[in-house]
Amino acid sequence: MALSLEIRGLDAGYGAVRALHGVSLSIGEKETVALLGTNGNGKSTLMKCVMGMVRPSRGDIVLNLDGQAFDLKTLSTEAIVDLGVAMVPEGRRLFPRLTVEENLLLGAYRRASRRQLGRNLEFCYEAFPVLKERRRQLAGSMSGGQQQMLAIARALMSAPKLLLVDEPSVGLAPILVSHTITKIKELKEEYGLTVLMAEQNFHQAIRIADRGSIIVHGEIVFSGTVSELEKNELVKSYYLGT
Numbered sequence: 001m002a003l004s005l006e007i008r009g010l011d012a013g014y015g016a017v018r019a020l021h022g023v024s025l026s027i028g029e030k031e032t033v034a035l036l037g038t039n040g041n042g043k044s045t046l047m048k049c050v051m052g053m054v055r056p057s058r059g060d061i062v063l064n065l066d067g068q069a070f071d072l073k074t075l076s077t078e079a080i081v082d083l084g085v086a087m088v089p090e091g092r093r094l095f096p097r098l099t100v101e102e103n104l105l106l107g108a109y110r111r112a113s114r115r116q117l118g119r120n121l122e123f124c125y126e127a128f129p130v131l132k133e134r135r136r137q138l139a140g141s142m143s144g145g146q147q148q149m150l151a152i153a154r155a156l157m158s159a160p161k162l163l164l165v166d167e168p169s170v171g172l173a174p175i176l177v178s179h180t181i182t183k184i185k186e187l188k189e190e191y192g193l194t195v196l197m198a199e200q201n202f203h204q205a206i207r208i209a210d211r212g213s214i215i216v217h218g219e220i221v222f223s224g225t226v227s228e229l230e231k232n233e234l235v236k237s238y239y240l241g242t
């Protein structure tokens with residue numbers, strides 16, 4: 001299945017707040033692209049635009065699937081999920097008083113994914129054995145790292161081809177950050193996912209990314225391969241402290 005996402009000239013905001021200015025970004029099949037930026041620079045807004053949760057005022061978001069182009073700007077979030085796009089939201093957004101399994105089942109609320117519920121649940125448990133062991137545990141009683149795994153697994157319950165992950169490292173101890181990022185890479189490789197990951201943690205993000213874009217005040221100021229990023233002056237001053 002051929003897949004790509006093309007974002008072109010995107011403007012978006014919240015009332016008088018302009019959050020994105022002319023953002024362009026492309027992701028090819030089975031690539032991992034990192035969206036790098038510090039707090040409040042527009043990473044989540046861009047992801048929400050892709051999911052149809054924030055409507056851009058200008059620009060295009062086109063998902064190409066097997067030679068067919070879908071204009072995501074005009075589709076509902078439900079329709080976008082049905083096309084095979086899922087997001088792991090910032091802050092995980094789990095239901096703490098529901099069990100692990102109940103949280104997973106809520107990830108499959110779309111009719112298309114309900115049909116394959118059993119298979120997708122098995123798939124999640126195979127990818128995350130710890131969730132199977134703890135399937136009756138309340139989500140809120142799990143460790144931060146386990147909760148992030150659950151949030152990722154829940155997104156996989158709709159059997160996505162394109163996975164958006166919004167700041168998976170936030171709030172995790174350094175060792176868990178590393179585990180989580182490694183897990184995303186494994187999932188991507190094993191299941192042929194295409195990944196767009198927003199991160200502030202430059203070093204962790206570039207461990208698994210093919211390419212990255214830096215967003216500052218709602219504008220993409222640099223896009224390149226990982227080795228180009230490492231040599232970039234902006235990156236050096238923002239992230240590498242040199």
Ligand SMILES: Nc1ncnc2c1ncn2[C@@H]1O[C@H](COP(=O)(O)OP(=O)(O)OP(=O)(O)O)[C@@H](O)[C@H]1O
Pocket residue numbers: 014017018019037038039040041042043044045046090200
């Ligand atoms: N619901 C909202 N209403 C008004 N302004 C918002 C809203 N959400 C975000 N913003 C503003 O839009 C800008 C971009 O925010 P966004 O959440 O996209 O940044 P971010 O890069 O994801 O930051 P963080 O790393 O803190 O998650 C910020 O100025 C933010 O204050």
Ligand SMILES: [Mg+2]
Pocket residue numbers: 043044045090166167
């Ligand atoms: Mg954010």
